[in-house]
Amino acid sequence: MLTDDHRAWGFTTSTGLGFTHHTIVDAHFDACRDAYLELLGQAGIGPGAHVLDAGCGGGDFLPWLAELVGPGGRVTAVDLAEENAALATGRLARWAPGCPVEVRRADLLELPYPDDTFDAVWCANTVQYLDDDELARALRELRRVVRPGGTVAVKDLDAHLITARPTDPYLFADFFRAAGRTPGYAAQLLRTRDLYRHLKAAGLTEVRQRTVLIEHFAPLSERARSFYAPTCAQLAAQALELGLSQEWRRYADPDGPDHPLDGPDGYISEGNVLAVATVPDEREFPQGPARSQGKEID
Known part of the structure; x- marks a missing residue:
């Protein structure tokens, strides 16, 4: 869902959605x-x-999906941004995947x-861009295109677990609480821990879910800093606009000499949720009832 706040998050593509440009992805x-x-x-992809890689961005997961399915498998990928689909297609020659891979622009x-086209779907860091109604529609579409007995796997970021040190331990929580009060991107980043119930509501069965904490400690790797420093700067701009703590000024310049992430005690974390479910056999469950309970993935 394109809401007015996406411009403030930056890194947009032609879709207008924040944090979808391939550089930040x-x-x-x-x-x-x-x-x-x-x-x-x-x-559970074998x-x-x-x-189907549903929301492939520039195609970062494609070589790994191809490795999972092997030479007897096949990968199809879609992205809403035409330029991301084109970039992923162009990268395939360099990656030389060991199975057929096709990329196209799609919603x-x-x-x-057609119905029952795929054995499984992998949807990573994509449903965060959908409001609740759109999420329900997307999950119905994923269920439709995956065969009975197939797998729907959704992974996304959980903003509840974003924090940094050394700073006020509630700095990021206060930002997301304030920004998430109105419909938009922040609210959708706070919804991720509820994925299991959205999958159940879509009529998927055997729903299971796992949440993991991803942590980065000083000295941050170049890879970690290249993402988190500009991301924190985007959050800082919004937080200061909302009138939140002036401590956000420490994060406002990603190359600032006293950036908290560059200190000896620098630390940042985020959460990620993986929710996995099975497409039921319509002959057995014609109305697609949600009969399973969410449980942790082993």
């Missing part, structure tokens, strides 16, 4: 690569599968594929 993937790939490995709310 790539930086985020690089900063959290190990944790992201661990979660991908728990999504050899020989035809998997998760109206996927251009």
